[in-house]
Amino acid sequence: MYGLLDEQAAAARAELSRVLRERPSGAAEAAEREVVASRLRRRAHALETADHALCFGRIDRADGTWLHVGRIGLRPRADADPLLVDWRADAARPFYTATALAPDGLRRRRHLKAAGRTITEVSDEILDGSRPGSQDVVGDGPLVEALSARRTGHMRAAVSTLRFEQDRIVRSPHRGVTVVQGGPGTGKTVVALHRAAYVLYAHERAAAEGVLVLGPNPRFLDYISHVLPSLGENDVLLATCATLTGRSAAPASEGEARSKGEARMAEALADTVRRRQAPSGPLRTPGDLPDLSAAEVAAARARAAGGGLAHNPARAIFKEHVVDTLTDALEREAADALEQVDQEVAAVMGRDVSFLDRIAAADLVRLGHDGAAVGDAREDFDPDAVRAELAADRGLDGAVDVLWPRLDPEELVREVLEADGWEADGWGTGGRGTGGRTGAGRGASDRWTEADVPLLDEASALVDGLPERTFGHIVVDEAQELTPMQWRMVARRCPSRSMTVVGDFAQAGQVSTVRSWGEALADVADEGRTQAWTLTVSYRTTAEILGATRDLLARIAPDQEPSTAVRHGEEPRTVVVHPRSGSGAVASAVAAAVSDDVAAHPGGQVAVICAERRVGELTGRVEGVAQVLPAAAARGLEFDAVVVVAPDEIVAERLGGQRDLYVALTRPTHRLVVVEKSTEKDLG
Numbered sequence: 001m002y003g004l005l006d007e008q009a010a011a012a013r014a015e016l017s018r019v020l021r022e023r024p025s026g027a028a029e030a031a032e033r034e035v036v037a038s039r040l041r042r043r044a045h046a047l048e049t050a051d052h053a054l055c056f057g058r059i060d061r062a063d064g065t066w067l068h069v070g071r072i073g074l075r076p077r078a079d080a081d082p083l084l085v086d087w088r089a090d091a092a093r094p095f096y097t098a099t100a101l102a103p104d105g106l107r108r109r110r111h112l113k114a115a116g117r118t119i120t121e122v123s124d125e126i127l128d129g130s131r132p133g134s135q136d137v138v139g140d141g142p143l144v145e146a147l148s149a150r151r152t153g154h155m156r157a158a159v160s161t162l163r164f165e166q167d168r169i170v171r172s173p174h175r176g177v178t179v180v181q182g183g184p185g186t187g188k189t190v191v192a193l194h195r196a197a198y199v200l201y202a203h204e205r206a207a208a209e210g211v212l213v214l215g216p217n218p219r220f221l222d223y224i225s226h227v228l229p230s231l232g233e234n235d236v237l238l239a240t241c242a243t244l245t246g247r248s249a250a251p252a253s254e255g256e257a258r259s260k261g262e263a264r265m266a267e268a269l270a271d272t273v274r275r276r277q278a279p280s281g282p283l284r285t286p287g288d289l290p291d292l293s294a295a296e297v298a299a300a301r302a303r304a305a306g307g308g309l310a311h312n313p314a315r316a317i318f319k320e321h322v323v324d325t326l327t328d329a330l331e332r333e334a335a336d337a338l339e340q341v342d343q344e345v346a347a348v349m350g351r352d353v354s355f356l357d358r359i360a361a362a363d364l365v366r367l368g369h370d371g372a373a374v375g376d377a378r379e380d381f382d383p384d385a386v387r388a389e390l391a392a393d394r395g396l397d398g399a400v401d402v403l404w405p406r407l408d409p410e411e412l413v414r415e416v417l418e419a420d421g422w423e424a425d426g427w428g429t430g431g432r433g434t435g436g437r438t439g440a441g442r443g444a445s446d447r448w449t450e451a452d453v454p455l456l457d458e459a460s461a462l463v464d465g466l467p468e469r470t471f472g473h474i475v476v477d478e479a480q481e482l483t484p485m486q487w488r489m490v491a492r493r494c495p496s497r498s499m500t501v502v503g504d505f506a507q508a509g510q511v512s513t514v515r516s517w518g519e520a521l522a523d524v525a526d527e528g529r530t531q532a533w534t535l536t537v538s539y540r541t542t543a544e545i546l547g548a549t550r551d552l553l554a555r556i557a558p559d560q561e562p563s564t565a566v567r568h569g570e571e572p573r574t575v576v577v578h579p580r581s582g583s584g585a586v587a588s589a590v591a592a593a594v595s596d597d598v599a600a601h602p603g604g605q606v607a608v609i610c611a612e613r614r615v616g617e618l619t620g621r622v623e624g625v626a627q628v629l630p631a632a633a634a635r636g637l638e639f640d641a642v643v644v645v646a647p648d649e650i651v652a653e654r655l656g657g658q659r660d661l662y663v664a665l666t667r668p669t670h671r672l673v674v675v676e677k678s679t680e681k682d683l684g
């Protein structure tokens, strides 16, 4: 297999350099060359990154045939049988789905573990109830081993140990919105990322349009950043809602993010735009052009607003209708004038003079009429020429602007924010209520905050139309964190509404007001387009740690069934600090807990999770040995050991602080220490 891998990687590279050496003649050829080159580049990269654990499994069927399963598929020639089957191929499915109860035609499932290109471990599961023979290696499950392994700070792919309940979500043929909920550590992120890889493999169209993975913050994105590349997928965009549009924005306070994230902001923006679309009254035209009546304006508005276009493109339709109406009016006016002239002449001459129509206009001028207009009307009123002239008329454009002005998305947002009570001055100072903006002194260039990004995006959509960059499939992780405004931003980027959305409302932070999937997806997809799954087995935490969070979970999410754990481990420890032992006592207890853990388990990933205000103090104490992070930033992450500091402070710090505490307590894979301050009451 490795021989074939090297051969094919070298061939792809050679082909790539050959293609790149070609001198394209013309733009079309250059574009074509770029398509071929990027396909070859992807192929070469996929082959090169498959090197590690290229083949991780084998299934033996009851009939004596077998199949090797790996990160990518390999066959010696296009018409030959595969030497290795891609884990996402249908043929590989029994590797994930077969159980002893439903062996799916398999006798044995084999897991292979490799170090570099050397197989270091083999482990078999006998599925058909037969006795293990001399060729079978039956031992500790590879899953247990993977879960107990020390963490590296980056999530790893789980292709070789994906569970049945996870695999069926990953491979679900559903094309709409797939929702996955489940408690902490149940593998929601694992499922979401493997599903992204599966979609890229199985849904050609989605792959061509690109896949986007959205996470709550850059730290989380970094944590998951290795998974898809290790599965050979390098073209997936990872982003947060704040970074998605590429606009630079300052951090927002939670109060600001919450308030500006509410759905009413979308209504306010849409209302403001609607009010700028010829709401009522006639159109006053410049010069001696006829005015348009209120009814004529209403007809133009109906035509422009009914086309489903954004405001600025719809303005063109509105103006076009105005120009058409004016052209018709001018033509009618000219015809009426002519009619009147004929009647007057007839009265003077005592007979019908319509035959005079083709006679000199000069006579008519003498009778007090505008010779040019009458002449035009009679001879050749050219509606197209009149229309073109009107369309180019600056005065008329100005008059249209009064009723249907061109809008600028930033100005629109500014206007709506001002109406909502946010200070306009400087966009970087002061603000509304406690959630107001801080950070005085910011320059004009970064006056927008991350909370403004979805508003600006909404405004752009209303004013100029949908975003240019859209995706064939979007994965939203920690989806409980998204505000209604952010959901709208996501939906806008996924016209096919093909999404994988994973989260847990028991872990919801305080920014979003959304509390259910129905609410979250209200603007995204109809119920008929969503398929929901629940994961119930916690792969991260031990039964002991989960047990310690049970009461808290019952308080914050009484309807949620606690997950079951697959592993056991140490009981969580509580260290109580006496409040009279001085201000640095908590920090000292934390430092001691960290050094105890590091001494007992050298090289582990240790985190200290605390209230925001303690971060500075504690970082100084454990620098270089443990990471210190506020509870609010810990979502989705995991560590070998976690020291949770002063739960009361975490709870008190933010609205929904109990859910932050729940997140903090469920981060460790092995060891949990809680440093608590005893209260005066405890001291009796």
Ligand SMILES: Nc1ncnc2c1ncn2[C@@H]1O[C@H](COP(=O)(O)OP(=O)(O)OP(=O)(O)O)[C@@H](O)[C@H]1O
Binding pocket: 143, 146, 147, 155, 156, 158, 161, 162, 163, 166, 182, 183, 184, 185, 186, 187, 188, 189, 190, 191, 504, 507, 539, 540, 635, 636, 637, 638
């Ligand atoms: N099938 C599997 N094989 C190996 N490891 C797995 C498997 N499923 C989950 N894990 C591991 O379990 C841990 C938790 O998974 P993950 O982060 O996906 O859970 P989650 O449900 O997203 O958690 P949270 O709600 O806290 O964000 C990770 O280390 C992940 O790699």
